[in-house]
Amino acid sequence: MASIKDVAAEAGVSVATVSRVLNDHPSVSADARTRVLAAVEALGYRPNAVARSLRTDQTRTLGLVISDVLNPYFTHLARSVEEQARALGYSVIIGNADERPDLQDHHVRTLLDRRIDGLLVSPTDGGSPLMLDAARSGTPMVFVDRWIAGVDVPVVRSDGRTAVHDLVAHLHGLGHRRLAIIAGPAATTTGRERVEAFRQALAAYGLPLPDSHIGQGDFQAESGRRVMERFLDLAEPPEAVFAADNLMALGALDAVRVRGLRVPDDIALAAFDDIPWFVHTDPPITAIAQPTGELGRAAVRALVDRIEGRPPESVTLPARLVARRSCGEPASAEPRVLQKPPVLQEATASAEPSPATNRSQS
Amino acid sequence: MASIKDVAAEAGVSVATVSRVLNDHPSVSADARTRVLAAVEALGYRPNAVARSLRTDQTRTLGLVISDVLNPYFTHLARSVEEQARALGYSVIIGNADERPDLQDHHVRTLLDRRIDGLLVSPTDGGSPLMLDAARSGTPMVFVDRWIAGVDVPVVRSDGRTAVHDLVAHLHGLGHRRLAIIAGPAATTTGRERVEAFRQALAAYGLPLPDSHIGQGDFQAESGRRVMERFLDLAEPPEAVFAADNLMALGALDAVRVRGLRVPDDIALAAFDDIPWFVHTDPPITAIAQPTGELGRAAVRALVDRIEGRPPESVTLPARLVARRSCGEPASAEPRVLQKPPVLQEATASAEPSPATNRSQS
DNA sequence: GTCAGTCGTGTAAACGATTCCACGACTCAC
DNA sequence: GTGAGTCGTGGAATCGTTTACACGACTGAC
Structure with missing residues (x-):
């Protein structure tokens, strides 16, 4: 798979310039830009999100840990979460806990290992050490539907x-x-x-x-x-x-x-x-x-606010x-x-x- | 968040040794191993999956693009896919196409950018250029439930x-x-x-x-x-x-x-x-x-076979x-x-x- | 003609892991 | 005692990006 180096070689510029074009940084000449774009096209180049994440320390990904996917309520919730996240430029990785605390922990751990930017959780239990640690150690987090008392995490629920x-x-x-x-x-x-x-x-x-x-x-x-x-x-x-x-x-x-x-x-x-x-x-x-759909959307908004440095808002809908x-x-x-x-x-x-x-x- | 360097410093060894302990490589002394493990514990260290993926060129992640999550059939399928994948040591990222080819392409592209190890698809249409390219360019891929003719991709269906x-x-x-x-x-x-x-x-x-x-x-x-x-x-x-x-x-x-x-x-x-x-x-x-659950499981088995170099098997169940x-x-x-x-x-x-x-x- | 400022570009250092290679300290056979 | 082999370890390159910094070529004011 073609890398940024290949693109640079093809376009006759340095990798820095290619990167600048890709992230549309202002200081790049029109000439260089068109050459890079042509090379990208020619090679079918797609940036490697893994490398990008490593460098920038952000994945533009949200984790969603729900209690049970087979429950239509949660399916609906998950769908609205993904929709809103996509609208804001984020992807979502869903973890299904199946109402099992151990599975829930498994997914939280996996998501944290992947360095997701934030976590949406509908907790299956009163809060495992892992989850409490994550909340306290500053992982951007929002509870949706269910929540855990005693931690400073916004809650979106009805x-x-x-x-x-x-x-x-x-x-x-x-x-x-x-x-x-x-x-x-x-x-x-x-x-x-x-x-x-x-x-x-x-x-x-x-x-x-x-x-x-x-x-x-x-x-x-x-x-x-x-x-x-x-x-x-x-x-x-x-x-x-x-x-x-x-x-x-x-x-x-x-x-x-x-x-x-x-x-x-x-x-x-x-x-x-x-x-x-x-x-x-x-x-x-x-x-x-x-109001399931609105719950999901509000939860994503709160989480993204938190991630991007704005104060997140707890929401309660009837x-x-x-x-x-x-x-x-x-x-x-x-x-x-x-x-x-x-x-x-x-x-x-x-x-x-x-x-x-x-x-x-x- | 602690990195492998911090662990190495804490344990008084090199990062190479830490890495070896983490991947339980045989040639590391019992003494070093315990010191590293203690340091990992003390720092609450967790390996960064992003960095690991960049280096090893594998994410141990499968993509699943389904036509509609709100359809209980696909929810059930997704659940069994995740279950089987987890059993084989893989995570799953689900993309919901909502029966829309453009959304399907969006998810395929995002998943490919993330360098997932393989793709499970239940195609919404006859095959966009993107999907055909992916199939032909050797991305490990398996069709489940629905398929596209004319590409050499195993099919698991009933x-x-x-x-x-x-x-x-x-x-x-x-x-x-x-x-x-x-x-x-x-x-x-x-x-x-x-x-x-x-x-x-x-x-x-x-x-x-x-x-x-x-x-x-x-x-x-x-x-x-x-x-x-x-x-x-x-x-x-x-x-x-x-x-x-x-x-x-x-x-x-x-x-x-x-x-x-x-x-x-x-x-x-x-x-x-x-x-x-x-x-x-x-x-x-x-x-x-x-037999929805078995379909999901068989699809994962086929995909993982393909990823790990074994010949994948198409499956048809009644x-x-x-x-x-x-x-x-x-x-x-x-x-x-x-x-x-x-x-x-x-x-x-x-x-x-x-x-x-x-x-x-x- | 000089000097300061802008602009476009490239070099190189990160990010956090894995892994090849080299090396020193042993052991053991001769 | 020497040489070959094993074992545990560390140094350093590497994966594919982004980005701070330096630098050369201009422009324009004086």
Whole structure:
């Protein structure tokens, strides 16, 4: 593969001049510039990013470590991150932790070894020594969706409290009193927060949340199935179940179906994180929708601000309830979305709140 | 960040010795080794992968350019690719082409600039000059799922012909005679092949496939919706529609629903590519399932073989029909999968054909 | 005609690793 | 005791860039 030396020889100039042309440095004559460009063309030369990175100490690359690629929420997030990064001239390397702290560490280590310019993380746990070290030692870093307390890292996330309250109001309005939750891992902020928000909302209606109605899941489908089975085995099973993410909701739906029961007739179901498929499940599933695309874009903006020396901004955006039929309402049609079902709007992010609003600084 | 020089100074040896310890080269004394290891520990030293790559001319990184990350099929593929690559000591950088040739080229170029060791591609089109150049100039490359004719690059894919034949038999058995297809882009092999297989299978039953019953889609949901609308507007709409991928099936389902019609009562629907959500849609969707995980793993094995100087092997694995209720059968339960619904099995790939079988060399 | 300033260019030193080669200190066979 | 071989080590070149610095050729003011 042709190097800058070959180009220099072909153009009859020094490598310094070639480099200057490539980085369009002003002080190079028009003549030299055209000769270099011709040589570049002739040889099909492409600069070696590895060498360039070594010299300049920057890779123009962002690392993104997410908890689970198979979760459509994170896939969507990853896509918007890549899009925004590309717009700002950065590449993204994705590491999939699969909700496993050891895998998460593996990816963080690999990304750090590659000297990425900054790291976007949605932590799977409370923070390994490695991650804490990275944060404290000044690696540009931003948490997205989930975060770790006690480190000085901006957080871009959505606040589901209001939406969870709306959900409980919705369930209460439909006559459900015995409510249960399939929780995420307590080591994650989203795992804890969603339970907490649910508990507070229930309290506002004078409803209890006994321990038997808090099932411990791990954000994966299999755990949703397991917890739902336990709920159904109870002497007095819950009337409505709230799954803290979409995969556990899917598992829960499996469990209900295997028993030959029906949603919402036998048991109501709702989920955190709305995804296009929820419109088409049997029945369509009531969910809390995050402004996923905007979350990804805001996270990249914050990280790039940090990398380029501007003060990064923490961002919190609101989530909203999308009521469908899985909790029992004789729904007329798809709510809120009048023109087209969400599936197609998700792709263009037009259904999301406007970027300019709902910011809060921290 | 500490460099190898700092470690050498700390340990009181030369950088050469440090390097030897790091790459566990045999000729280094036990004493020197422990001193170096202690210094590495003390300084929290991690080798700079950028510098290492420049020197050794290898990055131990694979590029994966896929057509659309939002498509669960490709997400699953990407995950299995990363898993297998990690097992073989490689990292993976994913580029999402979003079915856009220009974006695909962008990613190929970026990956090449980074001097990845090899490229896994599921081409969005018939092959841009850039991609053809890369293939011909000897970049280790393997096509997965889709391929480009006329270049000497191994292909790892699945053959859906038998499954498509089974599908047509299934539809015919249910009494459907007017069949239609929502095709993928003719520029892709999968786009063409699926139409071709469908046409041949119809011919075997003496059924016609008029042009009005071939809708041109682009593998995205919106196109599925559009084509389905056209089908429904026909004087004599088809009785059954086969979507060439899962996203177009989703769009088609939208279109049917918006008209207030029902699947399968008013129109039957089947899709290429099975995904966990199809079990829970209303109705559950009949689909052709590829051995996605094994495809990803085989592709990585082939690419790494090529990179490390062994002769790479093209692989073709069979796809299979998974009949559900969307074509009209009064299905008793989930077919073939008796213990658990596919959603949980997908994650562990246990439902896939064994890796050892069904190979074909090319 | 001299001198200061500009402009375009080239030389060479980094960046952080790997690896070839040379060399000194041994061991061991004769 | 000498010579050959082994072993551990360090010096230095190298990978492909960027960039500080020096320098020669101009220009233009005095």
